[in-house]
Amino acid sequence: MARRALKAYFNHGGLARPHERVARRVRTVDREFAGLLYSEDGGRRLDATLDQARVAARSLVGAGERGGVSLLSNSSTALNLAISILGATLGLGEIAVTTDQEHPCVNWPLSRLGARGIEVATLGGGSPDEFLENLRALIRRRRPGFAVFSHVSCKDGRVLPVKEAGAILAQQEIPYIVDGAQALGQVAVDVAQIEAWAYAFTGHKWLFGPMGTGGLWTSERFLRANPLAWTGPVDYIRKGGGELESGSLNCALFAGMTEALHSCAEEFPSRVETLTRLRARVGGLLDGLYENTASKWDGPHAPGILAYGLPPQMRSEELAEAALGRFGVAIKPLRPPHEPNGFRVTFSPWTTDEEVELLGEAMRTLARESRF
Numbered sequence: 001m002a003r004r005a006l007k008a009y010f011n012h013g014g015l016a017r018p019h020e021r022v023a024r025r026v027r028t029v030d031r032e033f034a035g036l037l038y039s040e041d042g043g044r045r046l047d048a049t050l051d052q053a054r055v056a057a058r059s060l061v062g063a064g065e066r067g068g069v070s071l072l073s074n075s076s077t078a079l080n081l082a083i084s085i086l087g088a089t090l091g092l093g094e095i096a097v098t099t100d101q102e103h104p105c106v107n108w109p110l111s112r113l114g115a116r117g118i119e120v121a122t123l124g125g126g127s128p129d130e131f132l133e134n135l136r137a138l139i140r141r142r143r144p145g146f147a148v149f150s151h152v153s154c155k156d157g158r159v160l161p162v163k164e165a166g167a168i169l170a171q172q173e174i175p176y177i178v179d180g181a182q183a184l185g186q187v188a189v190d191v192a193q194i195e196a197w198a199y200a201f202t203g204h205k206w207l208f209g210p211m212g213t214g215g216l217w218t219s220e221r222f223l224r225a226n227p228l229a230w231t232g233p234v235d236y237i238r239k240g241g242g243e244l245e246s247g248s249l250n251c252a253l254f255a256g257m258t259e260a261l262h263s264c265a266e267e268f269p270s271r272v273e274t275l276t277r278l279r280a281r282v283g284g285l286l287d288g289l290y291e292n293t294a295s296k297w298d299g300p301h302a303p304g305i306l307a308y309g310l311p312p313q314m315r316s317e318e319l320a321e322a323a324l325g326r327f328g329v330a331i332k333p334l335r336p337p338h339e340p341n342g343f344r345v346t347f348s349p350w351t352t353d354e355e356v357e358l359l360g361e362a363m364r365t366l367a368r369e370s371r372f
Helices: 020-034 040-060 075-087 104-115 128-141 162-171 220-224 251-286 316-327 353-369
Strands: 068-072 095-099 119-123 146-150 176-179 198-202 214-218 305-309 332-334 342-346
Touching: 020 040, 020 251, 040 068, 040 214, 040 251, 068 075, 075 095, 075 104, 075 146, 075 176, 075 198, 075 214, 095 104, 095 128, 104 119, 104 146, 119 128, 128 162, 146 162, 162 176, 251 305, 251 353, 316 332, 316 342, 316 353
Parallel strands: 095 119, 095 146, 146 176, 176 198
Antiparallel strands: 068 214, 198 214, 305 342, 332 342
């Protein structure tokens, strides 16, 4: 069977199409920097571009003048770095705490810690109150060496109570990393209120920036807790942070990320309003066909994410392949055993009526056939 061309894209939570003004900015800066490279003017241009990106990111995560942003290639790199830094402070038999909603970029480095004798405790819950009580109970039994929680679940879009969890952790001075990959750009972020020690983000999801961009905001106390070598020279301060950066970064891509951060700040309320309206419309088309997993969390959900469970006889990968191959509709399969058997649909403020209608047609047809 010939594969259909991609007609309707519903995996912006995996890799989003860059905003058009971002794409234009990347093209412009790439052309301009090509004529400079590492000349004196080129070096100054690169430094200024990275300074602007750090300052814009620090502003959008609500940090103001507090802490700093290190520019990195994605949130996975940021989280691996942050977990490695705090993991290096733990000894045999100590404990790190996380949630049952984490992406592999959190679970994999935690499993490395587990292999060297660090215990990893996983929290769950069906509501914010239950989650927080489970956190309190864990701390009463045994103080964790650090915590790493998602702000928004990559599995079903639930918004975890990261602010309230931060207050609980802060009382015990427990270091705290937050994965904001699915949050920044579709829910409000304020690292001061969250009381995070570090906050990871990516440019290529809800910021609608270039692939290959992201960063890690870090507080001063996080940096002081770092037993590993910092990358910058002694007494050299980059504007906006940069303490954990290493090597050359792409001038055009981070100019694009800066544009994405600025456009998000300007358009945030209207983007959330549009995503909320789209979520209701997509849910209206799919809720009668598949099990909406939103009922498993009695709390807030991010506006741009919907997830659905499948019965055992339906395989998520085959469903996604059929949606793409027959209808040109891209969805995200959630693959067991590491994920619940199901699929995720994520959309953008620029998702069209035609894309939504095609999604509905594809998923209705496949549900009716039920041969997966």
